[in-house]
Amino acid sequence: MIYRPLILTMIFLTSGQVLSQPSSTPVFVAEVKRVEWVEPIEALGTLQADENVIITSTVTEKVTRINFEDGDRVTTGDLLLEMDASEEQALLSEERSRLSEAELQIRRLNPLIAKGSASESALDEQVLKKQTAQARMEAIQAQIRQRRILAPFDGIIGQRNISVGALVQPGTVVTTIDDDLTMKLDFSVPARFLSLLTPHSEVTGTTAAWPNEVFRGSLSSVNSRIDPVTRSISVRAILPNPDQKLRPGQLMRVRLLPPPRSALVIPEEALMSRGRQEFVRRITTKDKRTVATQVAVTIGARLQGDVEILAGLAEGDQVITHGNIRLRPGAVVEVKAVQADDNQLVDLLAQPRSEELTP
Structure with missing residues (x-):
């Protein structure tokens, strides 16, 4: 009998504590914004x-002259390397003599043919010799050009891989440009x-x-x-x-x-996941009370703390960024502050309460 009033008093105090619990949960929110989104x-x-090329030889010949050093800058057409072409030069001189002889015979035969003292076949033979000599000269000149390597474009020379006197073969690497x-x-x-x-x-x-x-x-x-x-x-x-x-x-x-x-974005801390589903808590008004509504969203890219929203939210919606822990969908909330672009949690906590913001 002595302890019964005491027990009743404790039960009364406990009930009083339950009745005095707050009816809303304080949260921080951010607004869904449309921005110019650049996803790097x-x-x-x-x-x-x-432009780059490996300079190689196309013939088998001895190197007689090198006109470059490692790291030189060259322009198109600069002579880089020469090889022995004495034999080709001799053959070219021989063909020049044959060409000159054929041209001389043609000049002699033309007036004779006009007088009827020479046949057309003799003239045709000399013309053929002239054309043959010209063709052989062009072939020999091509062989001489193969023994002179020129810069194909403006650029920088790499390391030199051959020396004067070396015998190069087709495919031998000379340098790079x-x-x-x-x-x-x-x-x-x-x-x-x-x-x-x-x-x-x-x-x-x-x-x-x-x-x-x-x-x-x-x-x-x-x-x-x-x-x-x-x-x-x-x-x-x-x-x-x-x-x-x-x-x-x-x-x-x-x-x-x-x-x-153009993209809709929210702060990354507002996003929650359950399995493969992402969702947010959006602020809505119901019966003149501010409540948190759970909304499924489809996300796109992430960039520097922001998340792109492809579906589920509209521009101007407010989503909860801090205070989601133990907050059930449909719960009554109290907005303490709206997060700006560069606000951190410490900045939000330092802001005055909502009643202090009201004049």
Whole structure:
């Protein structure tokens, strides 16, 4: 009998605590916004010169003269190397003599034929000799040109691989030439980005050799075929290289910026997942109360803390970013602050309460 009133008092206090619980949950929200969305495409690529060639010999002959050193810059038509052509020069002189003799005989026969003192067949024979000598001279001159290697385009010479006096054979590598004032950057991207690969899109690249420098260029071409194994497509960009800092074969980290598109976005912290389904808590008004409604959404790309919304929300909707833990769908909530683009949770907590914001 002594303890019964005490027990009743405890039950009364407990009931009082339940009745005094808050009727709404404080939350922070963000507005669904429509922005210009640029989804960068990142990849690894390899550089090559805009024009490049391996200089090789096409004949078997001895080298008599070399007109370049490692790293020299050359222009189109510069003589790089000469090989022994003394035998061909002698044959060319011989054919010149035959040509001169044939032309002399033609000049003698023409007036004789006019007088009827010589036959047409004699003239035809000399004309044939002249044409034969001219054809042989052209063939010998071609052989002489094969023994003189010229620069095919403007560029920088690589390392020299032969010396004067060396006997070169067809396929012997003499050196390399690269037109490095413009570089080609080849890389592969997933085929799902095919619709974003438009000509002249901006491309930026970085390399470990120049860690503090960004090289800029533009997309020049997209391969006509998709790799059926990797489901990727080869892409080529053009990068100006006026300072010759970039070298063929260099590895670059590529960042391709396709044209911007309009997209609905929300902060990433507003997104929740259950299995393969993504959803958010949207703020709605019901019976003059602010409640949280669970909405399934379809998401697109993610970028720098934002998520693209493809379906499920409209521009201007408000979604809960902080306060979703233990919050059930349909629960009454109290909006404490609206998150701006650069707000962090610490900034939101430092904002005045909603009643303090009301004048």
